[in-house]
Amino acid sequence: MAYLNENYLKLEAGYLFPEVARRVREFCEANPEASKRLIRCGIGDVTEPLPSAAIDAMKQAIDEMGKRETFRGYGPEQGYEFLRSTIAQHDYRDRNIEIADDEIFVSDGSKCDCGYILDILGDQNKVAVPDPVYPVYVDTNVMAGHSGPVKSDGSYEGLLYLPCIVDNVFVPEPPREHVDLVYLCFPNNPTGAVASREQLSRWVDYAQEHEALLLYDAAYEAYVSQPNIPRSIFEIPGARDCAVELRSFSKNGGFTGVRCGFTVMPKSLLARTESGKRMPLHPLWHRRWSTKANSVSYPVQRGAAALYTPEGRQQIRVLIDHYMGNAKILREAVAEAGMTVFGGVNAPYIWVKTPDGLTSWQMFDRMLRDLNVVITPGAGFGTQGEGYFRVSAFNSRENAQEVARRLEKMR
Numbered sequence: 054m055a056y057l058n059e060n061y062l063k064l065e066a067g068y069l070f071p072e073v074a075r076r077v078r079e080f081c082e083a084n085p086e087a088s089k090r091l092i093r094c095g096i097g098d099v100t101e102p103l104p105s106a107a108i109d110a111m112k113q114a115i116d117e118m119g120k121r122e123t124f125r126g127y128g129p130e131q132g133y134e135f136l137r138s139t140i141a142q143h144d145y146r147d148r149n150i151e152i153a154d155d156e157i158f159v160s161d162g163s164k165c166d167c168g169y170i171l172d173i174l175g176d177q178n179k180v181a182v183p184d185p186v187y188p189v190y191v192d193t194n195v196m197a198g199h200s201g202p203v204k205s206d207g208s209y210e211g212l213l214y215l216p217c218i219v220d221n222v223f224v225p226e227p228p229r230e231h232v233d234l235v236y237l238c239f240p241n242n243p244t245g246a247v248a249s250r251e252q253l254s255r256w257v258d259y260a261q262e263h264e265a266l267l268l269y270d271a272a273y274e275a276y277v278s279q280p281n282i283p284r285s286i287f288e289i290p291g292a293r294d295c296a297v298e299l300r301s302f303s304k305n306g307g308f309t310g311v312r313c314g315f316t317v318m319p320k321s322l323l324a325r326t327e328s329g330k331r332m333p334l335h336p337l338w339h340r341r342w343s344t345k346a347n348s349v350s351y352p353v354q355r356g357a358a359a360l361y362t363p364e365g366r367q368q369i370r371v372l373i374d375h376y377m378g379n380a381k382i383l384r385e386a387v388a389e390a391g392m393t394v395f396g397g398v399n400a401p402y403i404w405v406k407t408p409d410g411l412t413s414w415q416m417f418d419r420m421l422r423d424l425n426v427v428i429t430p431g432a433g434f435g436t437q438g439e440g441y442f443r444v445s446a447f448n449s450r451e452n453a454q455e456v457a458r459r460l461e462k463m464r
């Protein structure tokens with residue numbers, strides 16, 4: 054009989070969103086009338102249709118595929134040149150950040166890249182993750198065997214958790230101890246927090262001192278509204294030598310169902326062998342893509358490139374303004390209901406302290422029962438998420454306004 058990967062058996066049984074779904078289903082079955090009023094502010098998925106610039110480009114690409122003269126088979130495994138150069142130019146070089154076209158690797162999304170990147174990193178790495186955290190960083194490391202067993206509080210032995218709490222306004226400072234790999238995500242899911250230039254500089258300093266690698270998830274970069282808040286780790290001097298950036302078209306272009314993202318892997322980034330030899334990671338990452346993938350479909354890459362045209366940018370702006378308009382409505386309504394609220398200014402997520410000392414799952418049940426609104430319990434993102442809940446602004450304006458009206462009942 055074949056052996057299975059026992060690391061999977063270490064994973065916590067109830068993954069957050071299945072448990073949310075189960076409770077919602079049970080509630081709806083028991084309360085068919087209330088279920089018609091249900092509004093979901095839970096899962097972080099976009100709700101608005103794709104920008105027309107992307108639609109038109111994808112349609113045209115499909116037409117090209119239907120004609121002998123313009124048909125395309127396999128493309129470059131790292132992504133088409135037209136998309137890699139567009140990304141490097143607009144997202145980086147136009148902002149005075151030196152990134153070469155071939156430092157961009159096009160993928161089917163950032164969630165996927167979180168798992169892929171572990172292919173080229175050693176199993177010996179000591180890994181640090183924020184707490185609360187996007188569960189994918191933790192679970193992919195558990196699957197790869199980079200952790201011990203789960204503890205009673207849901208955290209894993211062997212990982213270093215960086216508490217993101219009120220005292221540090223949900224931005225962790227570098228630890229005193231040594232780690233090799235650090236996951237950072239700003240603007241943050243789930244807390245909506247952003248890191249200042251100074252705070253990110255301290256992380257780059259730490260990485261240089263400890264020869265650590267920063268895995269910087271900038272999936273919500275487009276939501277930064279305050280000037281001076283960095284949108285890329287590469288705005289910080291020295292980051293080219295210690296950071297990989299993960300980006301996605303999911304939350305700006307609404308590509309959660311289309312699937313496209315990219316990593317930025319500087320050629321200057323080094324890692325070490327067991328014997329102490331320093332080598333660049335870029336050739337390994339290139340090789341990983343050549344061997345294991347054939348990139349993303351041609352129409353999707355055309356759709357992604359169209360997001361950078363003047364029309365595409367304008368349409369993204371409208372989408373972001375829509376979601377951030379919801380965030381403002383929800384943020385104010387939650388505050389007026391007497392709760393303490395964070396986030397929602399540079400991110401489509403609002404992070405709320407539960408009232409009356411409720412646990413986050415108790416608050417989930419109360420919101421479901423009393424307001425028929427689905428939120429995400431903070432405890433699902435890590436032990437430090439206990440006592441908080443996340444409200445997502447990914448919704449229609451109508452629903453955001455209706456949630457705000459229902460929150461008035463809680464005053």
Ligand SMILES: *Cc1c(COP(=O)(O)O)cnc(C)c1O
Nearest residue numbers: 162163164187242272301303314
């Ligand atoms: C939504 C999200 C992503 C994007 O994931 P895709 O796989 O590109 O859809 C990445 N990181 C975080 C923290 C997210 O919330």
